[in-house]
Amino acid sequence: MPYQLLYWPSIQGRGEFVRLALEAAGAPYVDVARGDASSGQGLPALSHYLQDESVTRPPFACPVLVDGNQVIGQTAAILLHLGPRLKLVGASVADRLWTHQIQLTIADVVDEAHNTHHPVSAGLYYEDQKIEASRAAKEFRTQRIPQYLGWLEAVLARNPKGDQHLIGARLSYADLSLFQLVAGLLYAFPKATKRALKKTPRVLALQDRVAQHRRVSAYLCSERRIPFNEDGIFRHYAELDA
């Protein structure tokens, strides 16, 4: 039975980290909320998992993965579940935990990137918090992007199996997430991110390699890849980059 992914149908958002893993592995899945409500898909299917009292283990938010009778929320928890099934993580318990730790750190950057355009509240429009966003984005650009990319560079440099992958000598879901993080940062803050990437050549090279992965590159060219846009997490507002 194909995996069911439930996420907002018009943005990459956090769902994209799950989509990339499923696509890179060539796993069968249905992007449910992008389907037709008349066939039991679409947004009503997403609402069901978030709101119906019949869901014994309700996710607080999407993305949600349905695997048989298991309903899983939280992006990193979904990838923890999928990793071994999609062969996108090493075999040892220690490697799996380390991969997860990197994923959680990438999730932290993603939260901070979202916070640059929504520093006051995710419940308000960007237009209602532009002044705050300007200050938040400056800190993120000048301090956090270099710190986080620098940390990923160190992880690559110190990998005993070489600097081609974050963990071991094979592609993992953390590599895919690094790709998505860098792609998002380049979209949202092209000037600041290109500047930071000059000091993190291994991160840049890994991002390129993932983009050229056979299944990933096919996915990126397909209609299944939603373009970045200003409803997502990574938003390009020229006034926030420098």
Added chain:
Amino acid sequence: MPYQLLYWPSIQGRGEFVRLALEAAGAPYVDVARGDASSGQGLPALSHYLQDESVTRPPFACPVLVDGNQVIGQTAAILLHLGPRLKLVGASVADRLWTHQIQLTIADVVDEAHNTHHPVSAGLYYEDQKIEASRAAKEFRTQRIPQYLGWLEAVLARNPKGDQHLIGARLSYADLSLFQLVAGLLYAFPKATKRALKKTPRVLALQDRVAQHRRVSAYLCSERRIPFNEDGIFRHYAELDA
């Protein structure tokens, strides 16, 4: 060999979720950064794990747990590792993932609570972002605290094994984290949190029960429990509560 926990020595912060698990289980551990630098502990020991190039798998930030030769960062990843060892999680893979999912959601609230006093940047002082903080705190108080506590209430209400615990019929690290979350919210936003808790009686009852757990209550009365203060994540600024 005792576990080594490395975290800022003067705040509860994210380290407290790990401390509570270790304390509730009666596990031997050393709170390293609170020790003496002359005996190899203190802040230099923390810096070692965050900065030395000899650390093959460097955490981006603390808390850090050292278990034998394994160095683990990210609070939720540390609890994922400790859960089975401390018998603070169910035996089934599905229960363990669900417990982790709840922990990750609690971590999201904690991030948002921190964001109320540091909406622009964690790198700036509160005094330099007070105006932004006022707006962020209002959204958090009126929208997010009720939403998150309401979700935890639903998790308790829907637990097939009863509403005494978040997962199954035994204490888990997620229950301990719920305790810490509610304690922190009550410290930082007493008015708003008490109002929200009136609608979530199961959450309130579980928080009370955890506080009365034999080892937890002994810990809370000990000097090992650092008091809440305005350097931590949960800060009481009267102007941010209402």
